[in-house]
Amino acid sequence: MDYQLDIDWKDFLQRYWQKRPVIIKRAFKNFHDPLSPDELAGLAMETEIDSRLVSHDEGRWQVSHGPFESFDHLGETNWSLLVQAVDHWHEPSAALLRPFRQLPDWRIDDLMISFAVPGGGVGPHLDQYDVFIIQGTGRRHWRVGDKGVFKQHCPHPDLLQIEPFDAIIDEEMEPGDVLYIPPGFPHEGYSLENALNYSVGFRAPSGRELVSGFADYVLAQELGSERYSDPGISLREDPAAVLPEEIDALRAMMTDLVQQPEQFNHWFGEFISQSRHELDLAPPEPPYQAGEIYDLLQQGDSLQRLGGLRVLKVGTEFFVNGEQIVTTHQAAVAALARDYQVAASQLGDALEDPSFLALLTALINSGYWYFKN
Known part of the structure; x- marks a missing residue:
């Protein structure tokens, strides 16, 4: 689905980015969830996917980590399921990240999705990164406080919360609403009914x-x-x-x-193009031959980028998943970095160069790009 985000980005960056939180009502008009709670639960059963279940009862908090085998033991209130990097594993969900590409790709981290029943949440806490929280199905009540110093406590070894805070935002969110929270602003959200939330997190290396x-x-x-x-050592x-x-x-x-700019840029390209979460790599079997790829592209097939794959440009160099892409065909590689779906027309004359075709074949056989059916 092609999600359209109604934000005046210039105004947003001037007034809110890393300055103060804000709720943008109906930022996504006629919002449709890219997946169902059952599909999210299915992802949480997979070994490769990071997930956790957070519940509380009369002040007693419990946290368990996936993969999960069943959710039948859960009640109807006070729990939430959180699944990290869903954009790596579920292509329709990955589309939710694309409207945020007004901000640079290297800063965008991943899409976390949570399903919560009434009363479900993770308690008051702080994040050290920017986050946009999109409200999907259901309603959720959010409180956000002003930046300050807050005493932390751990009601569970895997859960870091803070003391109660005064709210500067105290509102209900409905489908399509977006809450932006800069780093260091305390917040807590509790579902008022069965609800899905989508958190677009940003990478901020320390x-x-x-x-x-x-x-x-x-x-x-x-x-x-x-x-x-x-050589000029002195007596002392x-x-x-x-x-x-x-x-x-x-x-x-x-x-x-x-x-040393050349070395630093090269290191940073390798460093920042690596994903922090597993990728859903599925190298083709048998591997493609270069001629097959050439023919498929010339016949009109297009290449789709793997969800969560980081393709970045640092200076004049391009990097994918921690490795430099070495080629003289800068325009073709720029298309691979810029566009999620690439056809022969975007690669141009580079396809006629056997060295570029060999490079593209290696990238496809690594599972980084695949032919979309």
């Missing part, structure tokens, strides 16, 4: 993740092999002292690694 990821790259590429040297009264200029020189050795 400094720790960046340093750790870049350090791994430095080791793998054997960078930074130059050793510290001090205290042999135990490390002088400020020596600390500066050591820090410079480290920052010089980061300040």
Whole structure:
């Protein structure tokens, strides 16, 4: 389905993005759920898919993680099922992410879908990333507070909540409504009736993740092999002292690694194009031959990108799922990065180049793209 999101993006970015939360009523007009609660429950039974069940009874919270075998033991109130990265596994649901591509692809993470019965929710909490919450079937009551410092507590080892907060948003959401919550704003939502919610989460790497990821790259590429040297070393009264200029020189050795644009960009492309969740990879059997792919495209078949696959451009380089796409046909690769569905016309003359056709064949045989029936 082609979902149309009614948001004035320029106004939204100026007034709300990472500034304050907002409910946008009827942002999706005539909203239709891309899946049913039963289909969501079926996904939660799959081993490869991250899911959890959160319930509470008189202040006692319980959390269990999938895969689940049955939901027959659950009552009619106070529980919710949450399934992560549904866009990786359910193509109609993945379409919900596309209206948010006014924001850059590298920032969009995944689509989490939750089904909750009356009273179902995960309690008051904070997120450290931006999120758009789309209301599907049913109604849900949301409270959002102002940014501040909140005492945290763990009613369950797998559930981090915060103390009660004063609300600046206190409203019911109906199908097609969208709630945007920036990082650090406390919020809680409880279903008023059986309801589906769709959460578009955004990736926000921490400094720790960046340093750790870049350090791994430095080791793998054997960078930074130059050793510290001090031909101008000076005498000092205290042999135990490390002088400020020596600390500066050591820090410079480290920052010089980061300040190599070519290496940094290449690392970041590999790092940020990797998905944080499993992909529904299904390499074709038997693998395609290059000639078969050429013929299918020329006959009018189109290629569909795998749900959740991250295809990004950093500088002049393109990356897919942690690997660089090496080719001189920039326009053709740009089409693969830009468009979810690609036909021969978008790939142009690149299809006549055996080296590009071999590259495309390898990508398809990896399960990254497939021919849509």
